[in-house]
Amino acid sequence: MINVVGIGPGDLEMMTFKAKSALEESDVIVGYKTYTNLIMPIIKDKEIVSNGMKQEVQRCEEAIRIAKTGKIVSVVSSGDAGVYGMAGLILELLNGDDMKVNIIPGVTASTAASAILGAPLMHDYCHISLSDLLTPMELIEKRIAMASEGDFVICLYNPRSKGREGHLEKAIEIIKKHRKIDTPLGIVKNAAREKEEKIITTIGEIDYTVVDMTSIVIIGNSSTYVENNNMITPRGYKV
Amino acid sequence: MINVVGIGPGDLEMMTFKAKSALEESDVIVGYKTYTNLIMPIIKDKEIVSNGMKQEVQRCEEAIRIAKTGKIVSVVSSGDAGVYGMAGLILELLNGDDMKVNIIPGVTASTAASAILGAPLMHDYCHISLSDLLTPMELIEKRIAMASEGDFVICLYNPRSKGREGHLEKAIEIIKKHRKIDTPLGIVKNAAREKEEKIITTIGEIDYTVVDMTSIVIIGNSSTYVENNNMITPRGYKV
Incomplete structure (x- = not known):
């Protein structure tokens, strides 16, 4: 068994x-x-x-x-x-x-990271792995484009590792074509492990060098906002 | 607190x-x-x-x-x-x-359902809720179209309830424009609860009437296949 x-x-x-x-x-x-x-x-x-x-x-x-x-x-x-x-x-x-x-x-890593960032995954979202070890880069880029156009919250798995330094930059460039430059972007390193770290920034201001292979990157949709260092995607309730 | x-x-x-x-x-x-x-x-x-x-x-x-x-x-x-x-x-x-x-x-419901169906979520996937209580139907349909075009595995939350009988049918019609008619589709009712039920079919042969508000529906990507009543999306390893 x-x-x-x-x-x-x-x-x-x-x-x-x-x-x-x-x-x-x-x-x-x-x-x-x-x-x-x-x-x-x-x-x-x-x-x-x-x-x-x-x-x-x-x-x-x-x-x-x-x-x-x-x-x-x-x-x-x-x-x-x-x-x-x-x-x-x-x-x-x-x-x-x-x-x-x-x-x-x-x-899974995305919801563990989400809980640390606040509540960015409250609406429709997708997982995309930026590792091209097993998936052609063209398909990865197409998925990023489709997810951006569909206004999905986007969770990037394997956002960066040795030999893949440029993938995250390329992903964010594609997302920028569809979202405002101040769209919130959250990074969680070592979620629920020692040295856990939380960074909330924007797609315009991300410091790529802080992202490593222990990181999950979550990009908000067009409604996501930041309050009290929490990243929040409204579900749509009237509050 | x-x-x-x-x-x-x-x-x-x-x-x-x-x-x-x-x-x-x-x-x-x-x-x-x-x-x-x-x-x-x-x-x-x-x-x-x-x-x-x-x-x-x-x-x-x-x-x-x-x-x-x-x-x-x-x-x-x-x-x-x-x-x-x-x-x-x-x-x-x-x-x-x-x-x-x-x-x-x-x-979360999608990965609980996935474990029952086999391993449909092994590659990039998205969550889309078919409830239009808080989200305009046009946006839901756009997301389904984008996810289909991007060849994401698609998890449908709230696929059907009273007053929303036609949403799932509409979603599958959109997906059919982008995927083959024999693309595997899994339904899990009452995942990890009493009366748990697992159904594996295709987007062409789905019986909409079995889907209810306790269900999660997972539609495979272009590589997903069925073996031994398991729905499997290959990650891309050479096996």
């Missing part, structure tokens, strides 16, 4: 009861080192198989191999296991094989 | 530890009856202020009034408090007033 477990943003308090139970009932925990370290207090007595970034396929293949020996395996993802996480890859690799898979959702 | 608490989709096991602690530390719980009933085992000894649908503004005003007397108040939202929930309304109504507000995120 395989549990694909969304452990939430990092803080163990932000994990669900179901995720914790799934980890506790497991024989083996498989995951990227940074994530297995976050949950070490829960899994310290378990067999742990962890490896580095960009080894997602090998990690999931290993999890399936171990599960086929009859052990209960939990594959961990940060945030929600089904949002740029390991749930899809496990199902893809099983390729129709008969294996019990429990996918356990968690608090 | 006000906690705005995302209680997750319904099953108490899908709540975070932080959400439960916030409820337990509260003097008063404020929320829509359906939601306070879901968490009754946790809040049964508390003062509970609950009322019906469409009374969101009054409910939040009441929460603020009570909090100003010095009590700890938790306002509960299903799913994540910041996704079509109460977090924004509380901040709007506070209107800059000095009051400590803790927003506690939860597992």
Whole structure:
């Protein structure tokens, strides 16, 4: 049996009861080192198989191999296991094989970041990953253009990392064609982890250098405003 | 002090530890009856202020009034408090007033539904609410068109209720202009609650009458496929 477990943003308090139970009932925990370290207090007595970034396929293949020996395996993802996480890859690799898979959702990075910024996600929004490792840059740019034109609040996952310094700049340039220069933009670094940091600025004044691979960037829609250092997107109630 | 608490989709096991602690530390719980009933085992000894649908503004005003007397108040939202929930309304109504507000995120309906359907949200996706109570139908239709053109996976919140029978049909008509007729479409009713139900069909063959106000509808992107009754959107890994 395989549990694909969304452990939430990092803080163990932000994990669900179901995720914790799934980890506790497991024989083996498989995951990227940074994530297995976050949950070490829960899994310290378990067999742990962890490896580095960009080894997602090998990690999931290993999890399936171990599960086929009859052990209960939990594959961990940060945030929600089904949002740029390991749930899809496990199902893809099983390729129709008969294996019990429990996918356990968690608090995803965008809503964890939103809670820190105030309430920017109160209206229709989208997730776009700026990583072009697996997606052509043209498609990413098209999605940014469509989301901007549709006045969606936009959450950018993987906004910046080594080798992708220019992607966020390009994304913001596209958004500027559709939104006012003072549209609020929130950055949360290390949401619900040590060194959590919150920055509220605008699409015109963003300092790109503060954004790193631990960051989520949220761009408001045409109604989003800032009050008391909170980023608020009205739902439309008469208040 | 006000906690705005995302209680997750319904099953108490899908709540975070932080959400439960916030409820337990509260003097008063404020929320829509359906939601306070879901968490009754946790809040049964508390003062509970609950009322019906469409009374969101009054409910939040009441929460603020009570909090100003010095009590700890938790306002509960299903799913994540910041996704079509109460977090924004509380901040709007506070209107800059000095009051400590803790927003506690939860597992939102789309990712709870996704985990039941398989892994449809593995790539860029958006949330669109089909309720035109607070949003003009033209804007909703524009967003559906933009999301379709951008090949986003699309999660429809509030897909159907009394008085809005035709909205889902209209949405699917727009999506059909951009996607193949056999694009997978998943419906989850009562995700993580009693009478949970999962339906996987296509945009061409959807039976609109099964969709109700407890449903989340997820429409795949151009790569989404179905295998073993799981809806899978590949992230792009070579498998």
